[in-house]
Every structure is written in C-alpha cells, then in structure tokens.
Amino acid sequence: MEVVNVGLGERSYSIYIDKGLLLECGNRLKNIKTGRKIVVITNPLINKLYGDALKNSLTGAGFNVNFVEIPDGEEYKTIKTAAGIYDRLIDIKMERESPLIAFGGGVIGDIAGFVAATYLRGVPYIQIPTTLLAQVDSSIGGKTAVNHPRGKNLIGAFYQPKAVFIDIDTLKTLPKEEILCGVAEIIKYGIIKDEGFFEYLEGNIKRLINLDEDILIYSIKRACEIKAYVVAKDERESGLRTILNFGHTIGHAIESLTDYKRYRHGEAVAIGMVYAVKMSLESGLCSNKDYERVVNLIKNAGLPAVIADLDVSNIINSLSLDKKVKEEKIRFILMRKIGSVEIRSDIAQGLIKKVLIN
Numbered sequence: 446m447e448v449v450n451v452g453l454g455e456r457s458y459s460i461y462i463d464k465g466l467l468l469e470c471g472n473r474l475k476n477i478k479t480g481r482k483i484v485v486i487t488n489p490l491i492n493k494l495y496g497d498a499l500k501n502s503l504t505g506a507g508f509n510v511n512f513v514e515i516p517d518g519e520e521y522k523t524i525k526t527a528a529g530i531y532d533r534l535i536d537i538k539m540e541r542e543s544p545l546i547a548f549g550g551g552v553i554g555d556i557a558g559f560v561a562a563t564y565l566r567g568v569p570y571i572q573i574p575t576t577l578l579a580q581v582d583s584s585i586g587g588k589t590a591v592n593h594p595r596g597k598n599l600i601g602a603f604y605q606p607k608a609v610f611i612d613i614d615t616l617k618t619l620p621k622e623e624i625l626c627g628v629a630e631i632i633k634y635g636i637i638k639d640e641g642f643f644e645y646l647e648g649n650i651k652r653l654i655n656l657d658e659d660i661l662i663y664s665i666k667r668a669c670e671i672k673a674y675v676v677a678k679d680e681r682e683s684g685l686r687t688i689l690n691f692g693h694t695i696g697h698a699i700e701s702l703t704d705y706k707r708y709r710h711g712e713a714v715a716i717g718m719v720y721a722v723k724m725s726l727e728s729g730l731c732s733n734k735d736y737e738r739v740v741n742l743i744k745n746a747g748l749p750a751v752i753a754d755l756d757v758s759n760i761i762n763s764l765s766l767d768k769k770v771k772e773e774k775i776r777f778i779l780m781r782k783i784g785s786v787e788i789r790s791d792i793a794q795g796l797i798k799k800v801l802i803n
C-alpha cells in the first residue's frame with residue numbers, strides 16, 4: 446500500500462493507494478475518529494458494480510451504513526440534487542460526527558463534498574474515487590462544488606476530506622475514454638512539476654493506459670504527491686495552486702463552447718495543454734524540443750491534440766468569461782521547460798489568436 450500525506454495542519458489527511466482497498470475500507474475507517482453511522486453517496490452504476498463490496502467492508506467493521514443514490518451525470522451536479530441529499534440525511538438522522546462517503550467519479554466527489562461542507566455546517570467525509578481522473582485530481586485538495594445554470598462549479602466550498610481511499614481495481618470497469626481523461630491530468634503533473642516523472646510517462650504510456658498495476662500505482666502516487674504538495678502550499682488557490690490549471694484555460698473555453706458535450710474534461714485539457722505549450726514556444730519561453738515532447742506524449746496517449754472547427758473569436762470571448770480571469774486579464778499557465786511552469790497575465794491577444802489559428 447502506498448500512502449501520501451496532504452499536510453494541512455489539523456486538517457491533514459492521508460491518501461491510501463492499493464489494489465483491493467475497498468475490502469479494507471471498513472477497518473481503516475475505524476482508525477479515523479468519526480461516528481458509527483455512515484451515508485455513502487453514489488450513483489446507480491457504481492452502486493451496482495461495487496456497492497456490495499463497500500457495504501460488506503463497512504458493516505463488517507461495525508458501521509451502520511445507508512446508501513443514497515443520485516442520478517449519473519454532470520447535469521445532476523446541482524443544488525437541487527444536493528437538496529435531495531440533505532432531505533435523505535435528515536430522514537436518516539445523520540448527526541454532526543456522522544461521516545459521508547463520496548463513492549464514484551468527480552461528479553459524486555464534488556457534490557458529496559459540497560453536501561458534507563454544508564450539512565449541519567460541516568460533517569466529516571471520505572473520498573473513495575472510482576475514476577482515474579478523480580483518483581489523481583478531484584478527490585484531493587478539498588475543492589467541492591455544484592454547478593449553476595450559468596456556469597460550472599460556481600457554488601462551492603473549500604472543505605477537506607478526512608481520508609482518500611484509492612482502489613485501483615475499480616478502474617477495471619472504467620471505459621477507456623475515461624481512463625484517458627485521467628491520463629491527461631497525470632501528464633499535466635509531469636509538465637508542471639517533475640521532468641523525471643514526465644520521462645517515466647514517455648516510456649510507459651501504453652502500459653499505463655492498459656492499467657499495468659505497477660505503472661498505475663506509481664503514476665497515481667506521483668500525481669497525488671504533486672497535487673498534495675501544491676495544495677499544502679496554497680490551499681485556497683491564491684498563488685501556486687493556479688499551476689494545477691495548466692491546460693485548463695483554453696480547455697474550459699473549448700468545453701463551454703461545445704456545451705460540455707463534444708469533449709470530456711480530460712480531452713479538453715489535453716487540447717488546452719497543447720495550446721499552452723504552443724503559446725510557450727511562440728513567446729520564446731520553452732524550447733522546440735520540450736514543445737514536441739509534450740505534443741508527442743499527448744498524441745501517443747491517444748488524446749486529442751487539436752480542435753479543427755472552432756471560431757477563434759468565440760474562444761477568446763469565452764476565455765474572458767472564465768473564472769481564471771483576474772482584473773480583466775486572462776491568466777495562462779505557460780511552460781518554461783518540462784517540469785517548470787509560470788503564471789502569466791500579459792499574453793497579447795495577437796499572440797493568443799496566432800496560436801489558436803495555427
């Protein structure tokens with residue numbers, strides 16, 4: 446078992462990574478000071494695939510367990526769905542020390558975390574992420590949210606979990622395209638913080654995608670370590686944490702212009718990373734060699750690298766509406782070299798256009 450610590454003083458917690466961990470969750474949870482009554486928030490698909498395994502593990506360890514299902518899909522990450530969960534928690538008489546478990550992908554993690562942050566002014570919660578993207582990204586760091594009709598993740602709170610349990614066995618049922626979305630985020634960590642890890646990914650990308658256990662565990666662990674390091678330095682994204690948005694500036698614009706239907710989040714981030722390195726190259730910040738290494742790794746992973754038919758002015762308009770805009774300047778994360786990035790708000794519109802057109 447690999448363990449990564451997220452060092453946040455009295456809000457510190459551990460990320461446990463292993464195969465078969467679902468069966469161990471109950472016993473491990475006993476070591477975390479919480480109530481005996483637990484609510485697992487999940488969706489029908491995850492519940493069908495893995496609900497019994499988790500339930501047996503928790504009841505076997507003496508917990509009193511209830512499952513609350515919400516429908517599957519980003520369109521249900523809403524305040525209305527959260528309100529339905531509050532109703533169930535009140536019915537079940539969940540108390541302030543009673544923990545919630547977020548059991549699913551990033552959608553479940555975000556909404557369950559938001560409910561945990563707000564129900565009774567905050568109850569403990571545990572993340573058991575079941576997508577690769579959630580395992581390397583959304584389950585760590587305490588960003589919780591629901592969407593508003595006028596924008597994604599507009600309503601939320603920073604609220605850290607008490608623990609994260611990552612069972613790589615759950616990835617065996619995850620569709621290939623969803624695996625790739627997690628791989629895009631894993632590549633991102635190499636680019637922003639660790640050239641050695643990037644090089645490791647260059648040599649092992651196919652085996653990672655095919656879920657080779659050793660490669661997968663190492664890659665998840667390294668990704669979690671980098672995210673934990675950044676979050677511990679800047680929990681509320683007032684500085685360093687912004688680098689985790691590498692590739693997300695243009696990625697989000699692409700997602701919103703295509704109504705979140707044409708690209709999955711990780712695919713849009715992959716395209717966004719290619720444009721970010723292109724911008725870095727065009728601004729004279731990174732070498733051509735490093736630019737090519739990033740593009741090649743993204744392509745070798747089978748991720749999309751270009752958008753062909755989007756209107757450049759629409760992308761620029763959409764960029765201006767994004768949360769990453771500060772004092773009316775669009776913030777980009779650019780690459781100096783693989784393993785090192787910087788936050789820039791001074792990119793001329795002409796350069797943005799040039800990069801998007803070519």
Ligand SMILES: NC(=O)c1ccc[n+]([C@@H]2O[C@H](COP(=O)([O-])OP(=O)(O)OC[C@H]3O[C@@H](n4cnc5c(N)ncnc54)[C@H](O)[C@@H]3O)[C@@H](O)[C@H]2O)c1
Nearest residue numbers: 490517550551552553575576578579582583588615618619
């Ligand atoms: N809080 C953060 O820091 C953060 C970071 C990145 C993304 N996010 C959020 O995460 C969400 C995206 O998360 P996601 O990519 O995990 O998508 P998701 O939660 O929608 O899951 C994708 C699909 O995979 C299914 N699934 C999940 N686990 C499975 C498994 N083991 N086997 C088979 N199917 C499985 C889900 O039911 C769903 O249909 C977005 O809402 C995004 O805003 C949050």
